Amino acid sequence: MPLDRFVRPINPTSRHVKYGLPLAYASLGSFMATLTTLFAKSLVNLLSVSLFDHDNQFTNALSWAILLVTVFTAASQVYWINQGLLRYDALLQVPVFYVIWTVFDIIGGGIYFNEFREFTTVKYVLFVL
Secondary structure, three states: OOOOOOOOOOOOOOHHHHHHHHHHHHHHHHHHHHHHHHHHHHHHHHHHHHHHOOOOOOOOHHHHHHHHHHHHHHHHHHHHHHHHHHHOOHHHHHHHHHHHHHHHHHHHHHHHOOOOOOOOHHHHHHHHO
């Protein structure tokens, strides 16, 4: 491959692998969990309009795509956290998973649902604190 000369092989016993890989598994699971949360919220909105307002929202492909992405990300979330738990200690995987998931959920939800729209500089500073 043309890029092979630029990419050095990573030693499996290096500190990058030792510390980075456990975090990567937890982070991938957290990212999938965040996407599951966001798409599940959208799916619940579609279902509530369809069921309670009697306005079927599943007549176009986008609604079905939201459903499929929700199912896929939910399964992926479980897969990645289980892969991390198979290889590394639960005392590392579970807390890292939940902390990253919570941070991603707060920031992702704030962006996706425009919750930061009326934030001032002071509110951003207080939010970070």
